[in-house]
Amino acid sequence: LGAPYFKIVGMARAPLAAVMVGKTIGKTIDSGEIPVYIARFGRTKSEIFVTAIELQRKFGNKFDSIPTSAIGLYTYLKRLEQGLKQLMCGARKFALEYITRDDISSLTRKSAEISGIRYIMECDKEEAEKILDD
Known part of the structure; x- marks a missing residue:
């Protein structure tokens, strides 16, 4: 869409914020000092992160070795994906090739x-x- 002027879009602040939040949540899980506003969702990675089930299915036993910062980034990107899908549907463009x-x-x-x-x-x-x- 931006050719010939650009071939890639760089993102920094929002994904980095997601990484940092994921990392912070991981530290609170490890310390057992989960804030109330997070604890209402659960006390483990599997309970707190909405994408945990998907990642557990995909990676099986390796899920436990995935850093919470990576889970935070993945979760953010899934939300971005969903938002783009909704935006595209609103524009009646049901695949990227139609934009x-x-x-x-x-x-x-x-x-x-x-x-x-x-x-x-x-x-x-x-x-x-x-x-x-x-």
């Missing part, structure tokens, strides 16, 4: 200028103005 440059927008003017992808504040601007004028 075009018209379906995405640039979050900054600079990226819009470089890529030719519309700036977010200009998307549907004409339609919005027409609605307001009526």
Whole structure:
């Protein structure tokens, strides 16, 4: 979609936050001092992390050696995946191959200028103005 200007999107802050939260939860599990707001979900990795069952099925006995930081990252990426699926369904685009440059927008003017992808504040601007004028 961004060709020829980019081939990959880098992510840092949100995935790193998920890793750090996962690591912190792991430390609280190990110490047995699980905060109340986490303990309501359980007291073990399997109970606390929503993706634990999926990972246990996939890795079997090796699940116990997976760091909680990795489970936190995996869980975050699964949530991101689900959100993208919902967004795509809302746009009636049921597979990645159906998404075009018209379906995405640039979050900054600079990226819009470089890529030719519309700036977010200009998307549907004409339609919005027409609605307001009526």
